[in-house]
Amino acid sequence: MTNRMNKPSLQDDSYTPMLSPWRVKAKISMIFVIIIGFLLFSSNRTGVDLQTLFNGIGNMNQIFEKMFPLNFDILGPAFNRLFETIHMALIASTFSTLIVIPVSLLAASNITTNWFVYNTTRFIMNVLRTIPDVVLAVIFVGLFGIGVFGGIVALFVFSLGILAKLISETVESADMQPVEAMRASGANTIQAIAYGVVPQVLPQFTSFSLYVFEINIRASVVIGLVGAGGIGSLLMSQFSFNNYGAVMTIILVIFFVVILIEWISGKIREAIL
């Protein structure tokens, strides 16, 4: 940081010599000490112990010995559950991209001029975004019973928070002059939004929807662990039976599918933007 500030250049008017190198150095050292101090303190509190790690790596070896050979009998059910996971993610992403359209308009300051509505929507969406996906899944599974439906609702709420933030920011950065021109020539609000704002945000909107689909695939694996259906449930049950060959097979399946879907949606996004 300091070097950038002191890059000597005669043409540069903003070049100011460092007033007190001693003071800057002291400041940086202070920050460094605080970072290291907090690190030592928190490693102490959480019981970080390299000895455990080295012992654990021996343990890990045993686990890997147990995990290979892979158990290919599980592949059939694993793929069935995997398709369930993809379906959950697809349904949740579809509904959240539909619902997010009005929500993001309400949370964009250039569209919603009502102070109260704008801030309330923003506040609710910000709170939603802070709740981890697993906690949402625990709540909705508790509400709707074990199964796919609770998972879909959890994913829906989870992705709504993310999408609302991303898309309302895009809407806020849209050029408002076409909208003003349309209003001046007599278009109503809906028309002005449909023909003035939507064409500007559509590419980002599509890209963000794909991004949320990617996130949802990963999240739906995770929320399965708490009983929300999909491949995560299968993983958790095999894990609790100590059936490590099957666990490793499932993890590898998840791994390749996540990479494949990321690759496909990356290609599509490249084509759109």
Add this chain to the structure above:
Amino acid sequence: MSQQLPPKRKRSMKSKIKIVFIILAVLLLYIWTFASISIDFTRVVERFSSNYGRVVPQLFSPNWDRAGEVIEMMIETIFIAYVGSLAAAIIAVPLGFIAAFNMSGSKIIATFGKWVLSGVRAFPEIILAILFVVAVGPTPFAGILAIAIGSTGMLGKLYAEVLESIDMNVVEAMEANGANKIQIMFHGIIPQVIPEFLSYAIYRFEIDVRASTILGYVGAGGIGTMIFFAQSNRNWSDMGMILFVIIVVVTIIDYASTYIRRKIV
């Protein structure tokens, strides 16, 4: 004055076929999804009506008696995220150098490095946590390892992108003046990338706080342990307390990290 619409954009036969193909694929995907998903709506409605009274009012009346305990666990969660992301921020530096093609000097090594980093990123933290709980036992240390490995993937990739975008003229000039590799590193490269590296590391800490709240669910320490017990005991007012603390703490950390990052870059 006659008015007419502007002429329609001409599309080639190839792009028309492509569009039709994409629409068909998406349509088939949806048909497949809705045909094969099995939701028993009568059971869902039944469960909902019987559970609603037990869950929702409890959730909104947090159990304040356990506030101290919950906050203590949340602090442990923050410690896990801190140690994990700091370790990742350091481990990711050499990996980022390997994966940046203007640093490693070979496209093959750089591409391979990026592949490995993306591969690491594809594992959700909680699955890594399962592996580490098996390896080092159900302690916060397992959570730290999971966070550290999981964050290394993303940070390494971001670092590599930062390194690829630096001004190489400085490096060339130093080389021409006879600076050795270490001098180039500390006076030519590091000063250019430090602000971005720090900013990404802090951003990752923000994500890690969120991620580490759930690691305890598989036994890797932190507030997730309490989530697990609250779920198994169906103690929804405890869950409300946990949720409240998570929301407040995550919001504070988000604001703080945004503020610091704005100051750095």
